[in-house]
Amino acid sequence: MPSNARTLKALILGDIVGQPGCRALFVGLPDLARRLDADLVIANGENAADGFGLTPEIAERMLASGVHVITSGNHIWQKKEIFPLLQTSDTLLRPENYPVITGPDAIPGKGHCIVTVRDVAVLVINLEGRVNLSPLRDPIQVGKALLKQFRSRVKAAIVDFHAESVDEKEALGLCLDGDVSAIVGTHTHVQTADERILPHGSAYITDIGMTGPVDSVIGMKKETAVSRSLTQMPLKMEVQNSTAEIQGVLLEIDLSTGLAVKIERIRHLSTV
């Protein structure tokens, strides 16, 4: 069903992993977005550059392929060449809840933006969890503060919650339920089957998966992952070079309420 004047369709894609993920996205996204009639495309780019971080060149190609907003997570800091673009871009985000520091130690970039598609303003928020990750500022409080500041200016709001723990993700979902169109999880690279509309109307899924090589261990070489588990040595992980899937969700948002009508999981096997 095509979106109409009363609804907006947003395609949200999981972490792009390395060259297989980039290839799948660059080749497959234009046609997939057209087929799904997506008005807005959001993709997490934290693993796009060889599995760790993002470069300006890859970010530009993502945007040229039809991505409107790039979100990220804990790996965004691994390629320092992205820092200037993080600082200047309106649509490349890092999680908002990193420490607020002024002066020479200031952290580049921001974790929210307002993007306009089809004359509809949409707030996109990127937050990071604290379980098995860094002890950042409370994502719930930071998310609520952003919504208080910006929610009245937009028709819809989408949160990419980049986190490891299922209970942390579900708890944040419940705290923001009714105030946003959707809370979608990223970071684990494994798509969960718990997509649903929460009691107050926000769509929720614990993890939307990855855009990367599925015959792998979270996008990385299987043999190395097995050796790491067996030996407990921190062996260097490398991206598995095999066929990728584009994974994510398609949201349909009612523009009269800003709440979700539908959330549907997407898995699209790349042909390259």
Ligand SMILES: [Fe+2]
């Ligand atoms: Fe990731």
Ligand SMILES: [Fe+2]
């Ligand atoms: Fe991550």
